Amino acid sequence: MNVADKSRALQLSEDLKKLSQEAINKSGLPIVNDEKTKDPILIDQNTLLVSYLLPVKKIMPFFEGLMKGEVLATRCRRCGAKYFPPQADCSGCYESDMEWFKVGDEGVLLTYTQINVKPASFSNCEDYIVGIAEFQEGIKIVARVLTNDLKSLRVGMRVKLAVIREAQTRNLVYVFQPIQK
Amino acid sequence: MGRVAIVGVGLSKFGRSTDMNIKELAFVAIKAALNEAGLTARDVDFLSVGSFGLWQSEALPAVVVSEYCGFENAGTARVEAACASGSAAVYTAANAVASGQAKVAVALGVERMSESPQEVVVEMLGRSGNFFWEFENYGLTFPGYYALYATEYFSKYGASEEDLAEVAVKNHYYGSLNPYAQFQKIITKEDVLKSKYVAWPLKLLDCSPITDGAAAVVIAAEDVAKSLTDSPVWIKSMGVAAGSSNLSRRKDFTGLEASLKAAKMAYKAAGIEYERAAKYLDVALVHDCFTIAEILAYEDLGFARRGEGFILAKEQQTYVGGIIPVNLDGGLKAKGHPIGATGVAMAVEAVKQLQRRAEPGRQADIRNGTALTHNVGGTGHYAYVFVYSSS
Numbered sequence: 001m002n003v004a005d006k007s008r009a010l011q012l013s014e015d016l017k018k019l020s021q022e023a024i025n026k027s028g029l030p031i032v033n034d035e036k037t038k039d040p041i042l043i044d045q046n047t048l049l050v051s052y053l054l055p056v057k058k059i060m061p062f063f064e065g066l067m068k069g070e071v072l073a074t075r076c077r078r079c080g081a082k083y084f085p086p087q088a089d090c091s092g093c094y095e096s097d098m099e100w101f102k103v104g105d106e107g108v109l110l111t112y113t114q115i116n117v118k119p120a121s122f123s124n125c126e127d128y129i130v131g132i133a134e135f136q137e138g139i140k141i142v143a144r145v146l147t148n149d150l151k152s153l154r155v156g157m158r159v160k161l162a163v164i165r166e167a168q169t170r171n172l173v174y175v176f177q178p179i180q181k
Numbered sequence: 182m183g184r185v186a187i188v189g190v191g192l193s194k195f196g197r198s199t200d201m202n203i204k205e206l207a208f209v210a211i212k213a214a215l216n217e218a219g220l221t222a223r224d225v226d227f228l229s230v231g232s233f234g235l236w237q238s239e240a241l242p243a244v245v246v247s248e249y250c251g252f253e254n255a256g257t258a259r260v261e262a263a264c265a266s267g268s269a270a271v272y273t274a275a276n277a278v279a280s281g282q283a284k285v286a287v288a289l290g291v292e293r294m295s296e297s298p299q300e301v302v303v304e305m306l307g308r309s310g311n312f313f314w315e316f317e318n319y320g321l322t323f324p325g326y327y328a329l330y331a332t333e334y335f336s337k338y339g340a341s342e343e344d345l346a347e348v349a350v351k352n353h354y355y356g357s358l359n360p361y362a363q364f365q366k367i368i369t370k371e372d373v374l375k376s377k378y379v380a381w382p383l384k385l386l387d388c389s390p391i392t393d394g395a396a397a398v399v400i401a402a403e404d405v406a407k408s409l410t411d412s413p414v415w416i417k418s419m420g421v422a423a424g425s426s427n428l429s430r431r432k433d434f435t436g437l438e439a440s441l442k443a444a445k446m447a448y449k450a451a452g453i454e455y456e457r458a459a460k461y462l463d464v465a466l467v468h469d470c471f472t473i474a475e476i477l478a479y480e481d482l483g484f485a486r487r488g489e490g491f492i493l494a495k496e497q498q499t500y501v502g503g504i505i506p507v508n509l510d511g512g513l514k515a516k517g518h519p520i521g522a523t524g525v526a527m528a529v530e531a532v533k534q535l536q537r538r539a540e541p542g543r544q545a546d547i548r549n550g551t552a553l554t555h556n557v558g559g560t561g562h563y564a565y566v567f568v569y570s571s572s
Contacts, residue, residue: 001285008300009298009300009301009304010300012298012300034195034199036199037199037200039199039200041199044238054313064476084429085311085314085427087311101230110333110433111329111330111332111333111336112329112332113325113328113329113331113332113381113382113383114323114378114380114381115320115322115325115375115380115382116378116379116380116381117303117322117324117380118300118303118320118322119300119303119304119307119308119316119320119322120300120303120304121304121320122296122320123300125320128320130319130320130321130325130329131329132329132428132429132434139402140429141429142314142319142320142321142427142428143319145316150381155281155332155333155336155500156336158219167319171318173318
């Protein structure tokens, strides 16, 4: 699996900085002409960099499950509603009393796509496949499908839910491994 | 709640704009709409602004536009419903008038997507699925989300990429007749099928483009509307619904539950039977961010039975003269999709159609005096359906 390149947005911003520096050297202003229309465009001299901070305290058992190679979902002890992605509070009955359970190992691929035009953070990846599979108890999950062979995939085929380490970040992620007959 | 009508509409030319900043772009649409209404900005009590905004430099577009366009007596707010932000703006403005809080309100949609690099825009859109569970590790994109719909739809109903191409060909045809459209070039089915994959099985020509644009409508209470014009277009009903944030939590991927709910709500209030909806409507504007989305809309809106939307496209029943003409302005596909402006632009087009002032070749035959707009936000996260009437 190819890992996301989180520095691509920074690279794009640095390219613009270079462009505006040349303009400033010439005219004193970071104004360049648009390549197509030749309209004057002012390039912002500041760069906004954000990495969000996400609280995970209430669903930490999910991440502890990943460390053990398991994908966990939650079930409301009062009304029985099941949740994946797991959640701490029940949207149905408003209780906050959940039990954790392991999602089944094998599921059915419901749909899939291959991402050809990629977001900045994934721009150095080869085309990758993402799908939705359904597991026991009707749990549906979005994840990467581990194959480069789009043609080998079929709606309805069986997939294995596995926890692996991403090749470069070494981050634990859950993925679908196609089970070929 | 009182009756409310649209008494003036305005649009900027859609496309990549390098000559106007956000307030100048909004000014074009607002000036045209106020001129049509015979009003000035000082007559307006409320300005609602649909703008998604992440990609543009101004964080508070409602405020910069309000000041630049001289709305001295109006309160304002930016409203967000992803790709349906424009419809949320129309909804907010219409409710402000219907409640009696405002006599005249303006709904503006404006977006400047070209202020950020394309790959960053693709990322910002992709992050608008469910951020952590669908984007963070897996890098889903918006075309990717709709491709997931297409794959299951194809598998369940036997439709193909060729069927989707019909939608692109139709919408580009009507775009070619619309001077405000981003793409004004006719394309063939072969062009669509030859275009590169963006998210298999969707190709470049299955996708709406990245667009800058602005659209505005002036909304007035019944007494004001009747004093201003002989041909107001009434907002007959509004339906609104929401869907789950995670795509994986949807029942299936062959329709948008939120669209269905919003349509039923709007139809009920307008006295339209769901199964025969097309018979009541002269023209529809539906959310074709991707060709598959237009097919799903045919079914969710009751124009075709489940699994038969692609047949409607194949038989070319959504051209002028067909069962129900759809997206005669080129749709999001060819007119362009400046996210927050799209919903307001749909209202603009519904008014033009009902007043029989669409450009030659793209005017629907107006018999019932009724038009529909259908605007989806996200992957079916938000849905807005409006029924407009000339009487």
